[in-house]
Amino acid sequence: MGPLRGFTVIELAGIGPGPFCGMMLADMGARVIRVDRAGPDARVRKEVASRGKESIAINLKDPRGVQIVLDLCREADALIEGFRPGVTERLGVGPDDCMAANPKLVYGRMTGWGQDGPLAMAAGHDINYISIAGALHAIGPKNGKPVPPLNLIGDFGGGGMLLAFGVLAGMLEAQKSGRGQVVDAAMVDGTAALMGMFFTSLGNGSWVDERGSNGLDGGAHYYNTYETADGKFISIGSIEPEFYAELLEKTGLGDDPEFKDQRNADTWEHLSGKLTRVFLTRSRDEWCDIMEGSDVCFAPILSITEVQNHPHNQARGAYRELDGFLQPAPAPRYSRTVPELTTGTPDPGGNTQNILTGTLGLDDAKVRELATSGVVALANATD
Numbered sequence: 001m002g003p004l005r006g007f008t009v010i011e012l013a014g015i016g017p018g019p020f021c022g023m024m025l026a027d028m029g030a031r032v033i034r035v036d037r038a039g040p041d042a043r044v045r046k047e048v049a050s051r052g053k054e055s056i057a058i059n060l061k062d063p064r065g066v067q068i069v070l071d072l073c074r075e076a077d078a079l080i081e082g083f084r085p086g087v088t089e090r091l092g093v094g095p096d097d098c099m100a101a102n103p104k105l106v107y108g109r110m111t112g113w114g115q116d117g118p119l120a121m122a123a124g125h126d127i128n129y130i131s132i133a134g135a136l137h138a139i140g141p142k143n144g145k146p147v148p149p150l151n152l153i154g155d156f157g158g159g160g161m162l163l164a165f166g167v168l169a170g171m172l173e174a175q176k177s178g179r180g181q182v183v184d185a186a187m188v189d190g191t192a193a194l195m196g197m198f199f200t201s202l203g204n205g206s207w208v209d210e211r212g213s214n215g216l217d218g219g220a221h222y223y224n225t226y227e228t229a230d231g232k233f234i235s236i237g238s239i240e241p242e243f244y245a246e247l248l249e250k251t252g253l254g255d256d257p258e259f260k261d262q263r264n265a266d267t268w269e270h271l272s273g274k275l276t277r278v279f280l281t282r283s284r285d286e287w288c289d290i291m292e293g294s295d296v297c298f299a300p301i302l303s304i305t306e307v308q309n310h311p312h313n314q315a316r317g318a319y320r321e322l323d324g325f326l327q328p329a330p331a332p333r334y335s336r337t338v339p340e341l342t343t344g345t346p347d348p349g350g351n352t353q354n355i356l357t358g359t360l361g362l363d364d365a366k367v368r369e370l371a372t373s374g375v376v377a378l379a380n381a382t383d
Contacts, residue, residue, distance in 0.1 A: 002029020002330075002339040007171065010035060010072050010079040011053070012093070016151075017159030017187070018082030018110045019049035024164045026052035027330035027339050033076075033355060035060075035069060036348035038377035046323040050345035056356070057349030057377035064375045066092040070101040071360050077174075078167050080108040085115045095182045105180040106170035110163045112154070114186030126154035126187065133158075133191035138198065142212025142219065158190025213265070215239070221271035222247065222262060225301060232284035236275075237297035247296045251278050349377040 007030040011022040019034075026032040034050070038057040056072075058065040070093065073079060079098055081088050088094045095107040112129045113119040130136045130153045140147040166183035174180050201207035201214070213219045222238045238247040244262050248254040259271060279287065284300050291298035302310060308319045308326055320329050323344035330339035356362045356376065371378045 001337055002027065003334055003337040005029035005337065007031070007078075008033065008076045009167070010069070010076050012079070012081040012083070012088065013037070014082035014110075016082070017155045017163065018080055019047075020156055020160030021080055021108070021110065021163040021167070022053060023049045023051060024160065025167070027341075029337065029339060030077075033072060033351075033359075034346070035072075036377075038065070038349065038374065046325070046345045048327040051322055051327070051341065052343055053346055054351035054355060055346035055348055056352045059375050059377075060091050060093065062373075062375050063092070064370065064373075066097075068356070068360070068370075068376070069093045070097060072355075073098045073101045073105055075359060076102065076105060077171050078106040078108060080110065080163060080167060082110040085109075085111065085120050099180050103180060104174050104178055106167055106174055106183060107180065108163050108167040108170070108183040108185060110159060110185050112159075112187045114189060115184045126151035126159075129154040129187040130158070130191045133188050134195055134198075135191050138211060138214075138217055140211045142210065144211065146211065153194065154187040154191055158192075158194050159185065159187040162187075162190035162193070208265075219265065219268055221268050221275055224272060224275075226276055226279040228282060228284040228287060229280055230283040230285075233301040234279065234284055234287050234291075235299050235301055239297070243295050243297050246294060250290055250294065250296060251275065253278065352376050352378050 004025060007025075009022065009025050009030050009032045011018065011032055011034045013019070013034050013036045022032045022034065032053040034053045034055045036055050036057045038059040056068075058068055060066055060069070079093075081093075089096075095109075098107055099105050109115060111120070112124040112126075113122065127136065127148050130149075133154075135153050136146045136148065138146075139149055163183065163185040166185050170181055170183050198207060202209070208214055208219075211217060215223055218224055222236060222244050225233050225235050227233055236247060238244040241262065245254070248256070248259055253259055253274070256274070258267065258274070261267065282290075287298070288300055292300070300310075307313055313319060318329055319326050320341055321327075322341055330341060333339075352371075353367060356367045356370070357364065362370075367376070367378070370376045
């Protein structure tokens with residue numbers, strides 16, 4: 001099931017945001033065919049980003065392997081790849097090649113720097129892309145150095161999700177125009193888009209260009225994290241005045257006159273110190289008993305080994321077990337075309353036989369010939 005049932009996406013195997021985009025599409029019901037390498041370096045790695053996909057192992061250094069990819073493109077709605085600019089062109093599966101086979105194909109390209117610009121050919125990682133987009137500078141303690149927010153912003157938020165959005169928009173347009181196009185999804189661009197709200201604050205004069213000095217970056221006492229008596233942590237987001245009043249009431253600080261002027265940034269550091277001392281008087285669970293479910297805007301800060309046990313996550317079925325380990329459930333939710341997790345990570349080449357015979361219509365003798373000559377790999381086939 002899923003709203004993308006009936007759509008087919010070819011994914012040239014890679015790492016990080018490209019496979020994450022493919023996972024999002026597969027989670028929503030699209031048929032995602034991952035093109036893996038054919039050869040001894042192909043390896044099985046169970047990972048969340050590979051769930052729900054099929055795998056065909058192809059030697060793209062052989063023209064016959066290239067032709068198989070082009071033949072798959074004839075039956076597909078989109079192709080996604082995450083190589084440096086020019087790599088797929090040299091392999092013979094670039095946009096011009098694939099769109100010649102299928103003019104309606106949407107060709108999604110995932111890079112850090114983009115397809116052009118002075119840094120386009122340079123190596124990089126999430127930490128670099130979010131650096132020149134202004135995001136990393138804003139994250140970290142006041143008077144401290146920037147702190148990498150894992151690789152969530154560049155790789156996945158500004159990368160894989162941006163590519164998924166771009167590919168979906170391209171497929172919608174292609175249904176009307178009958179023409180495909182290239183989607184240039186760059187993590188620097190996606191991160192810049194995510195920073196839009198803060199450019200609004202900068203433009204209206206409410207943003208201080210210094211870490212830990214603003215309402216949402218840990219500068220404010222009412223939007224911050226605090227340690228509890230048992231060495232664990234909680235989060236507070238009492239931005240609105242009525243929520244702030246409830247925070248003060250539940251912490252016993254409602255009569256403290258120093259807390260009355262919530263927006264006075266000159267007092268934030270001092271008030272954070274007061275709240276710090278209050279929250280250290282009880283354990284995380286005790287504060288949950290007092291605040292969770294209220295309008296304080298409160299939550300315990302859970303580790304990834306704890307999240308599955310939280311009652312809200314359990315009630316929503318937010319985590320599932322697949323491939324023998326815990327992973328997030330598909331998101332978002334749909335009322336009618338409900339996404340399902342039915343298959344995990346395919347072995348490299350595990351679906352080669354079915355794809356060649358069932359999708360491309362090759363007979364068994366032809367498949368054996370391609371396998372014997374090293375054009376495709378069937379060694380790990382499960383079909």
